[in-house]
Amino acid sequence: MSAKFYTLLTEIGAAKLASAAALGIPLKITQMAVGDGGGVLPTPSAQQTALVAEKHRAALNMLYIDPQNSSQIIAEQVIPETEGGWWIREVGLFDETGALIAVGNCPESYKPQLAEGSGRTQTVRMVLITSSTDNITLKIDPAVVLATRKYVDDKVLELKVYVDDLMARHLAAADPHTQYAPKASPTFTGTPKAPTAAAGNNSTQLANTAFVQAAIAALVASSPAALDTLNELAAALGNDPNFAATMTNALAGKMDKAANGTDIADVSEFLKNLGLGDIAKAGVGKGVASDNGFFTVPVLIAGVKTEFYVQWGNATVRNSTGVITLPVAFPNKRLLVLANDITEAATSVVTFGINTDASKSSFTFFSAIGSSESNAGQFAWLAIGY
Structure with a gap:
């Protein structure tokens, strides 16, 4: 028994598909149209350049390769409830130039209008069999097309799976924010590196081992012959393990030059030690x-x-x-x-x-x-x- 309902490429469509394959330029299918066949079920013809009686044309919602058959292309269009009042008996696919690429017939289905007391959103699906799907692409304006509920559900599920996986890997990572440095008391591992400060720098800049080594080398090189090793330097400093604290405490007892001598505890003894006696307190004449x-x-x-x-x-x-x-x-x-x-x-x-x-x-x-x-x-x- 021969098929009653089928879809085929028009001569224009076949030529354009062959040209696309030869030149490597995709054929962009953008629209689908439906018609009532003039009141009877039409027979698709490759010579057609238009539907017998077109009733509705709009942008495609989807154009994809059938996951069950790689040689089949499925085109879908959603007709909103605001459109209708006619029968659907024929379907056509058009490229971006408006040329009829494929045509087919389908079981009769009435698309009502809301004004008739009944309305529905109807999805029209057209299956096109071709030897190569590599050179056919969908070009749509997402602002003017409708999505089927299944399409939305599939995309939401796909996004949820992606986000869940991304979050799981983020939480499992030892340091998910590698672009940020820890603020408080970080413990470095491996071989951390830092810029080498200029010689003589005494700011709060980090001092790496290269800076310290250069400072020690400069100290040793400028020392007398008797202090040309670290051991001799340590001995000269009294082998004090708390040398920094010792020096800080010693410096704390120094006189403040801004006080101009007012911080001397025993002035008389101070003058005596200088060999000046009390006459130094007499002052200067005028x-x-x-x-x-x-x-x-x-x-x-x-x-x-x-x-x-x-x-x-x-x-x-x-x-x-x-x-x-x-x-x-x-x-x-x-x-x-x-x-x-x-x-x-x-x-x-x-x-x-x-x-x-x-x-x-x-x-x-x-x-x-x-x-x-x-x-x-x-x-x-x-x-x-x-």
């Missing part, structure tokens, strides 16, 4: 060098620091009384005032007296000029106090 000036002399009297002031100046006088203001006031007491005639004229004689008031910032004088001198006279004075 003064002004001018015609009317002063200077100070710091001294220690009975261990007490004292500053003596020596002040001087000169004045021009006649028979009168006057007041001399000292360059600086004595902080505590005026001890002594001396005066001397410095008039240049040979006949001038200035006599004067100094009162004994207790002023620390001035003194009063009484002067008289010899009878033979008509001009004013001059005298110099010297005052001492502390």
Whole structure:
């Protein structure tokens, strides 16, 4: 009994498939169309370039090699419930240029519309037998095609199996995150490597064995002949196993240069050891060098620091009384005032007296000029106090 329902390549389809095989360029089947055959079951013909009465055309959902028969290609299209109102008696496959590649008939099936009171999503499957499936590919726009439930279920299951396997291998791995270094106290195995720091580097950069070896070699090479081995170096350092801690503790007792000596516990003993005695605590004098000036002399009297002031100046006088203001006031007491005639004229004689008031910032004088001198006279004075 001859087959009633079958599918065949059109002449155009056969030519395109042969060309694809010869040139190695895949034939891209993109669409499927269904029709009602003009009201009767049609007989497929290789000369056809279109369906007898096409009713619906849309992109393919799937095109794949039959897993049970490698010479069969299965094409599928899902017709949504919104399409219908006609019979399905013929099926055709079209390439990306719109050429009819394969045509076939099928058992009659009515595709209702929702408006008719019944609706369904219908999957149309077309099987094409060919000698070679290598040069046939599916080209679809996933945004406009529908997927069958089986297709979705299969893909979900496939993805789940893949993810489960990936997670299982991830959890079983000793170090699944190899791109990250452990943060706290890592234990290295094998032969870990690190960049070699520049000679003399004293930062927190990791020091590898090459850096340490270079530092030791430099130390040994620059040592005197008596310290040219590590054993001799260790002996010179007292064979102290805690040398670093010993040095740290020793340095902790050093003086702070920023304190300028204020951290010396016994200043007197310190000065004695320097051979300076208490005079070193007297300090440095000050003064002004001018015609009317002063200077100070710091001294220690009975261990007490004292500053003596020596002040001087000169004045021009006649028979009168006057007041001399000292360059600086004595902080505590005026001890002594001396005066001397410095008039240049040979006949001038200035006599004067100094009162004994207790002023620390001035003194009063009484002067008289010899009878033979008509001009004013001059005298110099010297005052001492502390």
